[in-house]
Amino acid sequence: MGKGFFNVPAPVNEPVKSYAPGTPEREATLAAYKEMFNNKIDVPLYINGEEIRTGNTVTMTPPHDHQHVVGTYHNADKNHIDTAISGALEARTKWANLPWEQRAAIFLKAADLIAGPYRAKINAATMIAQSKTVHQAEIDAACELIDFLRFNVKYMSDIYKEQPASNPGVWNRVEHRPLEGFIYAITPFNFTAIAANLPASAVMMGNVCVWKPSDSQIYSAKVIVDIFKEAGVPDGVINVVYGDPVMITDTVLASPDFAGIHFTGSTHVFKDIWKKIGNNIHNYKTYPKIVGETGGKDFIIAHPSAKPQQVATAISRGAFEFQGQKCSAASRVYLPKSTAAETLALVKKDVESFKMGSPEDLSNFITAVIHEGSFDKLASYIDQAKKDTDAEIFVGGGYDKSKGYFIEPTVIVTTDPQYTTMHTELFGPVVTVYIYEDNNWADTLKLVDSTSEYALTGAVFSQCRYALDEATKALENCAGNFYINDKPTGAVVGQQPFGGARASGTNDKAGSILNLLRWVSPRLIKETLVSPEDYRYPFLG
Numbered sequence: 001m002g003k004g005f006f007n008v009p010a011p012v013n014e015p016v017k018s019y020a021p022g023t024p025e026r027e028a029t030l031a032a033y034k035e036m037f038n039n040k041i042d043v044p045l046y047i048n049g050e051e052i053r054t055g056n057t058v059t060m061t062p063p064h065d066h067q068h069v070v071g072t073y074h075n076a077d078k079n080h081i082d083t084a085i086s087g088a089l090e091a092r093t094k095w096a097n098l099p100w101e102q103r104a105a106i107f108l109k110a111a112d113l114i115a116g117p118y119r120a121k122i123n124a125a126t127m128i129a130q131s132k133t134v135h136q137a138e139i140d141a142a143c144e145l146i147d148f149l150r151f152n153v154k155y156m157s158d159i160y161k162e163q164p165a166s167n168p169g170v171w172n173r174v175e176h177r178p179l180e181g182f183i184y185a186i187t188p189f190n191f192t193a194i195a196a197n198l199p200a201s202a203v204m205m206g207n208v209c210v211w212k213p214s215d216s217q218i219y220s221a222k223v224i225v226d227i228f229k230e231a232g233v234p235d236g237v238i239n240v241v242y243g244d245p246v247m248i249t250d251t252v253l254a255s256p257d258f259a260g261i262h263f264t265g266s267t268h269v270f271k272d273i274w275k276k277i278g279n280n281i282h283n284y285k286t287y288p289k290i291v292g293e294t295g296g297k298d299f300i301i302a303h304p305s306a307k308p309q310q311v312a313t314a315i316s317r318g319a320f321e322f323q324g325q326k327c328s329a330a331s332r333v334y335l336p337k338s339t340a341a342e343t344l345a346l347v348k349k350d351v352e353s354f355k356m357g358s359p360e361d362l363s364n365f366i367t368a369v370i371h372e373g374s375f376d377k378l379a380s381y382i383d384q385a386k387k388d389t390d391a392e393i394f395v396g397g398g399y400d401k402s403k404g405y406f407i408e409p410t411v412i413v414t415t416d417p418q419y420t421t422m423h424t425e426l427f428g429p430v431v432t433v434y435i436y437e438d439n440n441w442a443d444t445l446k447l448v449d450s451t452s453e454y455a456l457t458g459a460v461f462s463q464c465r466y467a468l469d470e471a472t473k474a475l476e477n478c479a480g481n482f483y484i485n486d487k488p489t490g491a492v493v494g495q496q497p498f499g500g501a502r503a504s505g506t507n508d509k510a511g512s513i514l515n516l517l518r519w520v521s522p523r524l525i526k527e528t529l530v531s532p533e534d535y536r537y538p539f540l541g
């Protein structure tokens, strides 16, 4: 602590820029896109402030143009991971002892760098690496990331301010120490903001970190590294490694100083990691904190009173923005028989109006899915639906990977509420609809609750308040983020803290005080001002 109790700037959500024709942000981002797309970069490991080039390189290609190389990155071997761990531990003493307001200033500066000089670059990198449209890049790589950083600084100061009461003669105080050891951050491909936030939130609280980004996001992760460096994150505080995820994870989890994991990705990977941590539990100096946000099978259920146009818009945006590659994306829908035909016709009209192609053409609403593995998986589910008698492709169903990994937005209608795509996370632009009898509303709510192992997001549409109340109660445990008359995507930091339970994660709500509390270990200090000198109670005298 410096010589004062400091108030941090009150955070306000970063306004989303329009990118309309003629706006400076449109020109800047397109210029950055062109420049970056046509010049290759070479991304090293960042260990203890050093750039390490192992020579074991992998090429990076945009999903929408997979033969076009935009750069290479260097894979680590086990020795690099050991060095990253020791680098983090060496950096820990100074970083953990830096006054919190100095750490806050670094991340506030990072937010301002993204809002200003790096905005076009981080958005363009996200368009290239993850094939996001400019709007999807803006709400993620610029706005959500800026919000994570600014709001987390506020939550950090709220945590430090929270202090216990003290009786006369005593002064109780709490220190929120960083964890003893280092944090391991493993991040997914789909949000540049999540990739930055998982290491940053732990580090902001005084921890040091080994960060392993997704192979498919390294290109935009490089911009995050540049921003953190320019903002003043010291050497060794965040060490960035890529390579075989199993080797990296096994090496990290074998360290006695492993103190916590901040994971976002698929459910099966997180469960495996949890098991490995359990198997190693006798080796650790402290019980590791395990924080993981994982998969979803997010629903929309419409009551017979819902307005078809509103439900259709929620499906079109909630299922297909960013090709359905949001953990929150609507992927199973329950429509009442009385309005299903009207709703589906409106969705079809929307889908048929979507333009698909490169994100560089800003009129495209749909771009490519992340990689060939995802493309092939999605194509196989679509092909199976074409064969199955209890499913029908209502719209879409085409795919083409000749230039990029393009999957047409696809709506499957099934007569079986347990059909495979009603409960399996596909993570792509495929949504499955089940039509229920209007008088089966209560049973359909039970179906929504019991069909999937996940509990991430969900939405109910109704104009009837009793139905909304019934759904809110019946679906209490099947979504960590529950939306009424809105699509189930698009959570905003500070407004809709995000996370789910059941197989969707530990629900530690990214971008909230609850998440930051996982990265500290409180120490209570009781100081007695004048110590007693007689063991007897007053009434024993």
Ligand SMILES: NC(=O)c1ccc[n+]([C@@H]2O[C@H](COP(=O)([O-])OP(=O)(O)OC[C@H]3O[C@@H](n4cnc5c(N)ncnc54)[C@H](O)[C@@H]3O)[C@@H](O)[C@H]2O)c1
Pocket (backbone or CB within 6 Å): 186, 187, 188, 189, 190, 191, 194, 212, 213, 214, 215, 245, 246, 249, 264, 265, 266, 267, 269, 272, 273, 293, 294, 295, 296, 326, 327, 328, 425, 427, 456, 498, 499, 500, 504, 505
């Ligand atoms: N709940 C949320 O907040 C949230 C947010 C974003 C994404 N997600 C989920 O993430 C998934 C999509 O992201 P993805 O495709 O990058 O996920 P993924 O599980 O394939 O990869 C996530 C990270 O884990 C690493 N990894 C993969 N296999 C590993 C292993 N065996 N051991 C250790 N690490 C391993 C990857 O390299 C990557 O860094 C979806 O399931 C989605 O629902 C959840």
Ligand SMILES: N[C@@H](CCC=O)C(=O)O
Pocket (backbone or CB within 6 Å): 190, 191, 325, 326, 327, 328, 329, 488, 489, 490, 491, 492, 498
């Ligand atoms: N925060 C995002 C989801 C993040 C996961 O992919 C949303 O609410 O749509």
